[in-house]
Amino acid sequence: MVEKSKTIDDKYSILLPTYNEVENLPIIVWLIVKYLEESDVPFEIIIIDDGSPDGTQDIAKKLQKLYGDDKILLKPREKKLGLGTAYIHGIKHATGNFIIIMDADLSHHPQAIPEMIKEQKKCDFDIVSGTRYSGGGGVYGWDFKRKLISRGANFLTQILLRPGVSDLTGSFRLYKKDVLQKLIDACVSKGYVFQMEMIVRARQFNYTIGEVPISFVDRVYGESKLGGSEIIQFAKGLLYLFATA
Numbered sequence: 649m650v651e652k653s654k655t656i657d658d659k660y661s662i663l664l665p666t667y668n669e670v671e672n673l674p675i676i677v678w679l680i681v682k683y684l685e686e687s688d689v690p691f692e693i694i695i696i697d698d699g700s701p702d703g704t705q706d707i708a709k710k711l712q713k714l715y716g717d718d719k720i721l722l723k724p725r726e727k728k729l730g731l732g733t734a735y736i737h738g739i740k741h742a743t744g745n746f747i748i749i750m751d752a753d754l755s756h757h758p759q760a761i762p763e764m765i766k767e768q769k770k771c772d773f774d775i776v777s778g779t780r781y782s783g784g785g786g787v788y789g790w791d792f793k794r795k796l797i798s799r800g801a802n803f804l805t806q807i808l809l810r811p812g813v814s815d816l817t818g819s820f821r822l823y824k825k826d827v828l829q830k831l832i833d834a835c836v837s838k839g840y841v842f843q844m845e846m847i848v849r850a851r852q853f854n855y856t857i858g859e860v861p862i863s864f865v866d867r868v869y870g871e872s873k874l875g876g877s878e879i880i881q882f883a884k885g886l887l888y889l890f891a892t893a
């Protein structure tokens with residue numbers, strides 16, 4: 649539970665990028681609303697849908713009617729333009745002073761959000777990262793290959809860049825808005841490696857980072873967009889960071 653606090657001005661903008669998440673969107677939105685209302689924190693959900701052919705936007709419109717257009721903001725784009733730019737697009741419309749980024753496919757459970765908020769307040773952290781690789785965190789439903797890729801990517805990055813954060817490739821995080829904006833401006837990579845570059849750059853800028861253990865559950869509905877080309881891109885991005893950071 650997040651304490652009813654003195655910082656009444658804090659507001660949390662949750663960015664939900666979606667591509668073909670028609671089954672997942674109503675559930676994730678319901679869960680976010682439930683946990684944040686229980687915690688009594690001001691928030692808004694910004695849905696960035698990239699022209700999903702499965703009707704995700706129709707569902708998003710219904711959810712907006714249901715919860716109100718102050719709680720659900722729809723900022724769609726014409727076609728699939730990638731996750732990195734979806735965040736940049738979403739941030740432009742955020743009215744909160746904190747941004748939470750998470751996947752819409754139910755891999756990230758909204759119950760961790762109040763914990764991230766609490767952790768942030770503890771030391772006024774610039775960033776709080778959900779971690780699958782320390783404390784009670786974990787990964788469920790991935791096959792061996794996917795686990796190996798994720799672990800391997802984290803391991804390699806730890807060795808090469810020593811960022812001091814246990815989960816580098818995860819994408820369930822809370823940022824101060826101005827911090828996220830600066831990091832996005834500084835980051836050069838696109839795709840899977842983007843999350844890792846954000847943390848590496850955060851270290852360069854001496855931002856403070858807290859961690860909250862999360863359980864990551866593989867998506868039940870729909871398909872992952874991680875493919876072989878993403879893995880190659882990740883390796884290239886890592887080497888680039890190693891050479892320049």
Ligand SMILES: Nc1nc2c(ncn2[C@@H]2O[C@H](COP(=O)(O)OP(=O)(O)O)[C@@H](O)[C@H]2O)c(=O)[nH]1
Pocket residue numbers: 664665666667668669696697698728729730731734750751752753755867871872873874
């Ligand atoms: N707006 C937008 N969202 C995307 C795009 N690609 C993936 N997503 C969303 O980003 C989140 C993570 O994608 P996902 O395929 O689950 O990646 P994985 O968890 O690494 O397999 C999900 O909510 C997707 O719907 C994109 O090009 N545009």
Ligand SMILES: [Mg+2]
Pocket residue numbers: 751753755867872
């Ligand atoms: Mg996923």
